[in-house]
Amino acid sequence: MTTEINQxxxxxxxxxxxxxxxxxxxDFDGSPIPPVKLELYHKxxxxxxxxxxxxxxNTMRSRIVRIGAKHIPQAELNQQLIDAGFAPLKEKEIAFFYGPK
Known part of the structure; x- marks a missing residue:
């Protein structure tokens, strides 16, 4: 298959x-991913x-926080965690995911 077809x-x-x-x-732009990057990733x-x-x-909560923080406002994600029976956002999570960039 050619790069164009893959893309x-x-x-x-x-x-x-x-x-x-x-x-x-x-990669999504059709360029090959360098082998050294693939090797490190697989390692x-x-x-x-x-x-x-x-x-x-615990893993579900971690994924929800890590991905949810990209899409859901802090207060809303925190309430959704609580409503689902998970621990609320921790201060370090708030600082990391919602703090200044």
């Missing part, structure tokens, strides 16, 4: 878009894959 069939939306692009080794992801997990609920 036409590629989507930049959704949770799997990045993983699919990495698997192809092609770090391999380390992460072997890390002991603390529980599904």
């Amino acid at each position: 036409e069939n590629q989507t930049t939306k959704g949770a799997d878009a990045i993983d699919e692009a990495i698997a192809r080794g092609i 770090v992801m391999g380390l992460e894959a072997n890390r002991q997990r603390s529980g599904v609920s």
Whole structure:
């Protein structure tokens, strides 16, 4: 397949878009991802894959905070966490995700 075909069939939306692009080794603009970047990414992801997990609920909350902070205002995300039975936003999360850039 050529780069042009890959780019036409590629989507930049959704949770799997990045993983699919990495698997192809092609960025969204059609340029190849340098092998050294792919090697480092795979090395770090391999380390992460072997890390002991603390529980599904903790991981869900972490993902909700990390991704939700990009899309949802602080007060609203905090209330949604509480309503769902998760711990509210921590001061360090507020500072990191909502503090000055």
